[in-house]
Amino acid sequence: MKLIRGLHSLAAQKAPQGCVATIGNFDGVHVGHQVIIEQVQESAEKLGVPSVVVVFEPQPQEYFRAESAPARLMRFREKLVALRTLKIDYLLCLKFSDRLHEMSAREFIDQVLVGGLNIKHLVIGDDFRFGSDRAGDFALLSKVGNECGYSVENTRTVEIDSERVSSTRVRNALDSNSFDLVERLLGHPYTITGCIVHGRKLGRQLGVPTANVSLGRKNLVLKGVYAVEATLESGICLQGVANIGVRPTVDGIQPSLEVHLFDFDGSIYGEHLQVVFKRRIRDEKKFSDIDTLKEQIFKDIEETKTYFK
Numbered sequence: 001m002k003l004i005r006g007l008h009s010l011a012a013q014k015a016p017q018g019c020v021a022t023i024g025n026f027d028g029v030h031v032g033h034q035v036i037i038e039q040v041q042e043s044a045e046k047l048g049v050p051s052v053v054v055v056f057e058p059q060p061q062e063y064f065r066a067e068s069a070p071a072r073l074m075r076f077r078e079k080l081v082a083l084r085t086l087k088i089d090y091l092l093c094l095k096f097s098d099r100l101h102e103m104s105a106r107e108f109i110d111q112v113l114v115g116g117l118n119i120k121h122l123v124i125g126d127d128f129r130f131g132s133d134r135a136g137d138f139a140l141l142s143k144v145g146n147e148c149g150y151s152v153e154n155t156r157t158v159e160i161d162s163e164r165v166s167s168t169r170v171r172n173a174l175d176s177n178s179f180d181l182v183e184r185l186l187g188h189p190y191t192i193t194g195c196i197v198h199g200r201k202l203g204r205q206l207g208v209p210t211a212n213v214s215l216g217r218k219n220l221v222l223k224g225v226y227a228v229e230a231t232l233e234s235g236i237c238l239q240g241v242a243n244i245g246v247r248p249t250v251d252g253i254q255p256s257l258e259v260h261l262f263d264f265d266g267s268i269y270g271e272h273l274q275v276v277f278k279r280r281i282r283d284e285k286k287f288s289d290i291d292t293l294k295e296q297i298f299k300d301i302e303e304t305k306t307y308f309k
Contacts, residue, residue, distance in 0.1 A: 001084040004092045010116035016090055020044040021052040021113070022123040022155070023130075025059050025167065028073035029082040031187045032158040032165035036123060037086050039156060043121045050089035052117060055079070056096040063096045071219035073170055078193055092117070105131025105140055114148050125155045160184055171221055177280040189276045190222075192244075192257060196268050199258070206294045208301070209265070210243075210258040213273050220244060220255050225281040227304040230259055231274040238264050241304040242275060245284040260301065279307055 004010065020043040026033050037053065044051040057076055061069040074082070076093070083091055094100060094112070103111070108131055113119050122141060130136035142152045158165045165185050173181040174190060183189050192213065199212035211230070223245040231237045240261040246254065259275055281300050287293040 001088050002090050003080065004090060006093070006095055007111065007116065010092070010112065016050040016052065017118045018049045018120055019052045019090070019117055020047060020049060020121040020123065021054055021092075021117055021119050023054040023128065024125075026053065026055055026079060026083065027059065027167045028170050028186060029079060029086070030165055030167065030170055030185050031160075034086065034187060035158050036155045037083075037088060039123045039153065041087070043123065043153070044089070047120050049120055052090040052092055052119075053083055053088050054092045054094065054112075056094050056100075058096055060096055063101065067219070069219065070168070070171060071221040072217055073167055073190075073221055074192075075216045077216070081193075102132050104133060105136025106144070107131075108136060109141065109144050109148075114144075114150070119150045121150060122152045123155055124152060174221055174277075179277065179279060189278070191274055191276050193272055193274045194257065196271050196273050198269060199256070206290070206297065208260045208297055210260045211268060211273055213257040213259060213275060215244075215255055215257055218255060222277065224283045225300050226277045227279045227281060227307045228259060229276045229278060230261060231276075232268060233271045233273075238262060239304075239308050240264075241281065241300050242277070243284070260297075262301075262305070281307075 020040050022036055022040050024033070024036075037051075040051045040053070059069070059072070080091065100108075113122065122145070124138060124141060126138040128136075128138060128141075138152065138154070145152050160181075163169065170182060170185050170190075173179075173185060179190065192215070194213040194215060196211045197214050199210070224243075226242050226244065228240050228242045229237055230240055230242075238261045240259050242257060242259040244255075244257045246256070257275065259273065281303055285296075287296060
């Protein structure tokens with residue numbers, strides 16, 4: 001899969017000339033997204049052209065709502081890896097800036113879809129809206145398609161337990177500690193992957209050394225203490241207990257993911273750690289002092305080990 005960043009790359013002819021495309025956030029790349037990508041690939045194969053997924057960074061709600069936007073299920077790097085696994089030919093990432101926001105619906109079609117990608121077929125939801133005046137919709141895309149020589153197809157809807165699969169539904173399932181449902185919605189367990197960085201080493205001082213995983217995000221979809229399974233770059237999979245949040249007892253500012261790996265004592269700084277969340281042990285809480293926090297940490301460890309047994 002080739003990553004194309006920005007309209008300037010389209011203008012430089014780095015994009016495929018002729019393709020089947022879809023547009024969206026693809027946050028989580030859940031089973032609904034996976035079916036959409038299958039649609040794109042089926043049409044691309046029939047037409048003999050590449051498949052393209054178009055995403056935005058930041059996501060539009062993050063641009064408009066900043067701190068109040070829904071927490072991401074995955075950061076861009078994780079999304080890139082997930083889409084590469086699904087064997088998309090091209091990922092076009094457009095910066096959602098003032099320029100893109102002010103672009104009319106027709107300008108977006110002309111400059112991005114037709115002039116940039118020269119699309120032959122577009123797979124898009126019938127509720128999709130775009131353009132500064134929000135005049136862009138399925139009907140406009142179809143109308144312009146008749147003029148410019150591309151076709152438009154509605155995305156297939158995927159339901160689980162008679163309810164549509166969506167990123168919002170995944171967030172709600174995570175919030176309610178329904179990790180079995182989360183796995184069904186995503187097609188795999190909920191996972192965060194990040195680089196292990198140096199921290200304050202408070203865990204080591206307390207007798208519970210932790211791997212500090214760089215999150216690369218401000219808003220967190222999960223907060224609390226969780227039973228996890230973590231995979232090292234070597235392929236070794238270990239059980240552990242993780243705290244994800246802002247550490248209110250310590251500083252209460254910077255979002256962090258700290259993982260205590262059971263029966264492991266090695267140096268893994270700089271490696272990427274894949275953390276699979278299995279069950280919430282408790283919510284994040286501010287304790288009166290470090291000794292009380294330490295006592296609770298050991299209780300968390302025991303409860304987590306009991307869960308895995």
